[in-house]
Amino acid sequence: MNGTKAEAWTEETRSVGSGRLAFIRTGGDRGAVLLVHGNSSCKEIFAHQISFLADRGYDVVAADLPGHGNSDDAPNPPDTYSFPGYARALSNLMEQLGVGAYHVVGWSLGGHIGLEMWSTLKAVRSLLITGTPPVRLSPDGAAEGFLPSATMDLAGKACFSEADVLAYGSAMLGTDIDRTSHLACCIARTHGEARRLMLQNGLAGIGQDEVVAVRECAKPLAIVQGKNDPFVNVSYLHRLTYKNLWLKNPTIVNGGHAPHWMQAVQFNNYLGEFIELTSGSGGII
Template sequence: MKIRVGGNALAVRVHRGKGSAVLLIHGNSSCKEIFHHQEAYLARRGHTVIIPDLPGHGSSSDAVAPKRTYSFPGYAEALKELMGHLDISSFHVIGWSLGGHIGIEMWSRMSAVRSLLISGTPPIRLSPAGVADGFLSSPVMDLAGKRNFTPEDVTAYGSAMLGRPLDRRSRFATTIERTDGRARYWMVRNGLAGRGKDEITSVARCSKPLAIVQGRRDAFVRIEHVRKLTYRHLWLHRPILLNAGHAAHWESPDAFNRWMGRFLKYVD
């Protein structure tokens, strides 16, 4: 279905269940289909499952106000409005990569968010120094904020994102090509300019449960940075490391889903 939020038409998949609600938020230049394995798992367990395409991504429309919307607070407000439209007043968030940064924004300032699980998301200070602390420097990392992708960029970014060579005939290749380049451009620039919550402070102070399920071979994230941070309520007191890359939930769905299921049982 499509739901109009702040002038934007968001494509969203919704499964209504008797259990708690779970919002899944995808990453930069990705789409809701990246959560195929989690969608089925959560639906079988009876959860209400909400999986949108972010503005400028997948089957959603491009943002009508790109500079404002393509930021962690902008995306968070759009998703808050979406959940209100669906009449869901309490929910858990699963955020991957960019989705984890949006998740931290929501979790730290919205009472409706009960808990947060992040993957491929190092909590950072929103500054150039903070990005350097949390992310590995590489040519493919530089693509995260590039407005216009060449075919070579699509292949390089998609392969690093998925942890395997990108099939150029796949839904994910089409999704990367379709993504509004302004979404990458403004997301990175807004983050570097400090538009959003200080994530280091948020994870140190927020009392709500947080889980980290992280691929140990992530091509983007500095694992040691994630390990050394101070957390107020980190589940199991440590990040869970899987033998996977950046998209651990896609690359190792059975292992990821087991940990996700245990965490949701803990927070419910």
């Protein structure tokens, strides 16, 4: 994500109770898709998907989470920086925009937020996740779904050094990033409490049990997972039980933690097919 931004659409802001959220909306009449980015990232990480979906007539909304990008830091961090807190902020945004039904695409932290929304909100009709193992919200659950590493430990660190910024961003994308890149600037800008409290709240069980959610929720779910992800235990994904998983198994693609960025063509082919299926006359919207 070196220097690339989704500049074709005007950024807007709305107040959603947790401060102002910055977002892009493309318009379109084929159904709405909400894109939810990862920890310490920003909406521009979905530049390839915004263009792809908008060109196919979908109404795409991509927002910076509270404490990230151009959105405000949360005025009440413990309440906002959790999976339910982020889900509430995004749900409020979609309600303000008058969107009553939408698909969610979530990457990494965005996938956990997506699982929260998908399993609790009627408005969310389907979910595609990448870089997100559905876990029980506990230390043992996280240990099952994630791979331990020094870089993984940064996910909950409040204060980042310059070296931390580069290490975390490079692991995200699977390639070295420059300190002047847009992603590096967004990592450095992220409210440190957003990382610390998100991890603390998640490990304390604040949110839905994601293993139960994927086993019991009948709404469509897709998993498009990079096979060389340094954070996710890919074999764990195959051990879970799913109620309605697209293609019956997790879809494993080339790339690491961010296949939507590094392998955009391959990822978008799956994304387009899934959204088309769940938006068509035989689908759910």
